[in-house]
Amino acid sequence: MYISIEKVSKAFTLKDKSTLTVLDKVDLYIKEGESICLLGPSGCGKSTLLNLIAGFDTPSTGTIKIDGDTVTQPSIDRIVIFQNYGLLPWRNVIKNVELGLEAKKLKRKERRRIAEEYIKLVGLSDYKKHHPPQLSGGMQQRVALARALAVEPKILLMDEPFGALDAMTRMHMQDEIERIWQEKKKTIIFVTHDIEEAVFLADRIVIMTPSPGRVKTIIEVPLPRKRDRTSLDFLKIKDKVFTEFNLK
Amino acid sequence: MGKIVKVLKVISSLALFVGIWELIVLTGRYEPSLLPSPVKVLEGMGELVKDGTLITHFKVSLSRFITGYAMAIITGISLGLVLGYNKKVWEFVEPVVQLLRPVSPIAWFPFIVLWFGIGDVPAIIIIFIAGFFPTLLSTVSGVRKVDPVYLNVANNFGIRQPHLLFKIILPAAFPMIANGLHIALGTAWVFLVAGEMVGAQSGLGYLIIDSRNSLRSDLVLAGIIFIGISGLVLDRLIKLL
Ligand SMILES: Nc1ncnc2c1ncn2[C@@H]1O[C@H](COP(=O)(O)OP(=O)(O)OP(=O)(O)O)[C@@H](O)[C@H]1O
Ligand SMILES: [Mg+2]
Numbered sequence: 007m008y009i010s011i012e013k014v015s016k017a018f019t020l021k022d023k024s025t026l027t028v029l030d031k032v033d034l035y036i037k038e039g040e041s042i043c044l045l046g047p048s049g050c051g052k053s054t055l056l057n058l059i060a061g062f063d064t065p066s067t068g069t070i071k072i073d074g075d076t077v078t079q080p081s082i083d084r085i086v087i088f089q090n091y092g093l094l095p096w097r098n099v100i101k102n103v104e105l106g107l108e109a110k111k112l113k114r115k116e117r118r119r120i121a122e123e124y125i126k127l128v129g130l131s132d133y134k135k136h137h138p139p140q141l142s143g144g145m146q147q148r149v150a151l152a153r154a155l156a157v158e159p160k161i162l163l164m165d166e167p168f169g170a171l172d173a174m175t176r177m178h179m180q181d182e183i184e185r186i187w188q189e190k191k192k193t194i195i196f197v198t199h200d201i202e203e204a205v206f207l208a209d210r211i212v213i214m215t216p217s218p219g220r221v222k223t224i225i226e227v228p229l230p231r232k233r234d235r236t237s238l239d240f241l242k243i244k245d246k247v248f249t250e251f252n253l254k
Numbered sequence: 255m256g257k258i259v260k261v262l263k264v265i266s267s268l269a270l271f272v273g274i275w276e277l278i279v280l281t282g283r284y285e286p287s288l289l290p291s292p293v294k295v296l297e298g299m300g301e302l303v304k305d306g307t308l309i310t311h312f313k314v315s316l317s318r319f320i321t322g323y324a325m326a327i328i329t330g331i332s333l334g335l336v337l338g339y340n341k342k343v344w345e346f347v348e349p350v351v352q353l354l355r356p357v358s359p360i361a362w363f364p365f366i367v368l369w370f371g372i373g374d375v376p377a378i379i380i381i382f383i384a385g386f387f388p389t390l391l392s393t394v395s396g397v398r399k400v401d402p403v404y405l406n407v408a409n410n411f412g413i414r415q416p417h418l419l420f421k422i423i424l425p426a427a428f429p430m431i432a433n434g435l436h437i438a439l440g441t442a443w444v445f446l447v448a449g450e451m452v453g454a455q456s457g458l459g460y461l462i463i464d465s466r467n468s469l470r471s472d473l474v475l476a477g478i479i480f481i482g483i484s485g486l487v488l489d490r491l492i493k494l495l
Binding site for chain 2: 034081086092108109110
């Protein structure tokens with residue numbers, strides 16, 4: 007298995023010395039190139055799990071292995087796209103995209119070339135010299151995406167990437183991610199609260215229990231790409247997810 | 255249009271001030287040496303400009319100021335970066351800083367003279383002390399307030415020290431640091447004059463003491479006006495940066 011999450015638990019020690027168990031023996035196996043969505047009630051530990059996979063934090067018990075190696079720290083092979091994008095406001099678009107390339111010790115010209123290529127991929131070639139605060143939320147999201155893709159990570163981790171966008175922009179971004187995912191063959195793990203988004207993007211939807219988080223069910227989405235949000239099969243799967251959440 | 259109105263406002267405010275001053279001089283029975291008239295002061299200013307006294311003293315003051323201020327911002331920013339980044343060390347150092355900060359730089363004067371003698375150095379040290387604390391404190395708090403998301407991003411992309419400092423921390427903290435530099439500039443200019451009044455044989459502060467010693471209150475006021483103007487110009491200059 008490419009990513010294997012084995013009996014991972016995470017507990018935090020709170021200020022009053024009590025412990026809060028956030029994740030309880032989570033088992034999850036992800037294939038290379040898969041698109042996985044984590045879905046669950048607020049506070050069930052989705053962000054925590056994503057942070058553990060990214061290596062920003064370590065499990066209390068259990069292990070996370072990627073390609074056989076235990077995750078102990080962040081790596082440029084696994085890039086996180088944060089909900090507020092994490093762009094550097096003092097750098098313009100192209101310099102933001104170059105950030106990760108700078109650590110890769112590439113020549114300046116080469117950096118520029120790669121950055122421009124990825125800015126083109128997300129359709130922002132006309133905004134290279136703009137600074138993040140001058141861009142709309144959707145555009146900032148694209149910059150973050152270009153910056154992440156530019157270092158050619160094997161895995162993309164996204165925590166509610168479209169949470170702050172309006173419905174239309176959101177659907178455009180979903181199309182964009184879908185297109186890029188098909189083109190670049192990444193393994194994608196993303197968190198969302200939007201059931202339609204989950205059905206549109208994921209190969210498998212991992213539904214988690216309320217706190218402490220455990221894997222409740224995994225729903226396969228065997229629909230061909232690119233998915234039609236209004237087709238009957240699409241709605242059937244959406245229905246299944248709603249049922250899991252007792253929302254029907 | 256708005257600009258013209260603004261200029262007119264400034265001119266009328268100054269004119270009103272000078273007018274009241276002149277009125278007081280005319281109606282009151284003050285000794286001219288206690289309150290010289292605006293005309294007298296203007297003549298004094300002309301005198302100082304013409305015979306080159308002003309420019310000589312101004313140059314001396316400015317070079318002391320630049321030296322002291324540069325020392326203050328270099329040490330203030332570099333120490334601030336280190337201390338802001340090392341929480342433990344800062345917690346240890348902070349009480350001492352907070353204790354020393356409210357002390358007027360002039361209070362150090364006896365020691366400064368003992369350690370550094372007289373001449374340019376005491377004034378420079380006083381400017382240094384005056385500029386150092388605002389720079390240090392704003393840098394430390396700027397560094398400590400860097401959004402942790404930026405640090406996570408840097409960590410994720412494999413950016414390590416010293417690049418982390420120059421690419422992430424310094425630019426993220428820069429708005430606060432710049433604010434501190436601005437405050438430091440004003441404070442340092444105030445204490446430049448004070449420093450020159452107690453220790454120096456030249457400079458704008460000395461010009462005032464010297465004028466007092468020769469009982470020329472018009473020149474004292476002329477000196478004060480020059481100090482005000484140059485302080486204002488410096489303040490505007492750093493705002494442009
Ligand atoms: N560093 C921490 N220290 C203490 N408690 C934490 C910490 N990080 C997260 N928690 C707690 O862990 C629980 C799960 O948090 P997490 O952010 O993973 O939830 P989530 O599923 O992402 O929720 P949401 O959907 O609202 O984003 C919450 O109760 C949160 O308060
Ligand atoms: Mg979350």
